[in-house]
Amino acid sequence: MQHFVLFDTAIGPCALAWQGERIIGAQLPERDEETARRRLARRFPEASEAAPVAFITSAMDEIRALLQGEPRDLAHLPIDLDSAPAFNRRVYDVALTIPPGETLTYGEVAARIGEPGAARAVGVALGSNPWPIIVPCHRVLAAGGKTGGFSADGGVETKLRMLTIEKARTSAEPSLFGALPLEARRR
Template sequence: MYSTTFNTALGEFALIWTDQGIRRVFLPGNEAIALEHRLAQLGAQRSEPPRVISAVLDRIEDYAEGEVVDFADVPLDLDGVPAFHRRCYDILLTISRGATTTYGDMARQLGDVGLSRAVGQAMGANPIPLIIPCHRVLAARGGAGGFSAPGGTATKRVMLALEGVSLGTPPGQMQFAF
């Protein structure tokens, strides 16, 4: 496994890849020292990215600047990811920029609305956020739901806003028009 970190308009990202494709994406929000420690714990060696990985970095940088990008052709390495999670991620890969779904809708697509919590667990365990767009999964009635990346739902809201999706005022906050 290999790794690199790089700065974007949103902050510092990190990628881990193998010869099969992207294995992990770390969204901005981690302190540099904590991020380096995490990469080392996973056994990823610092490396200069090959052309295919550099192209992914470029797209992530473009995304962070608000440009429309498509990650559909990015090779992924989901070795070790449970089969149920892979089924969830396959559904997510069909949700395009500017569109959202809910945990319940995904559970219905998987055959049982009772799987909503399991879908949420799969989203929380997503090793490749942004490329596998778990930020596009909302709670019932359009609420943000959870987000396990640094910054939590605030990060989710920023990502969705870059894609033209507005969730309105976060719960517990009021807008004042002075």
């Protein structure tokens, strides 16, 4: 049986769906709970709302902490990667290695899976990511620090908000204060 739970975060209601001991879907913040429920019903029509089991409660706590600005790596959460197509799984495996506060480009992900030139295909795979935030697709950008797309509610604005929360650098260019000696940098 498939189950889901809605839960509040610092940036809006999120959701997790699970079956057995695996997370089968995550949902990024929506405008409101009603919108979140409608999207969940489309994605998981057979899922019923349920009280979270222990591993889901733990995942909810970690997602909340990440969205409050605590650096959390969610790669250890039990997602059902076997359900993803082979190419997508390779893309998700690379995305799972991107720590909070860091980013890669679509091209860098393509190179890491051994398919340079497949940046667009990487974008398509990330656009269909069933576990956004757990598989941190928001940490993958277009070349030159451009945001690229984002299919979650709120689009690119949500992506930028999440990167801001994580204090991620979106460019290799130094920040205004990055070139100063440590003792002269803003605190």
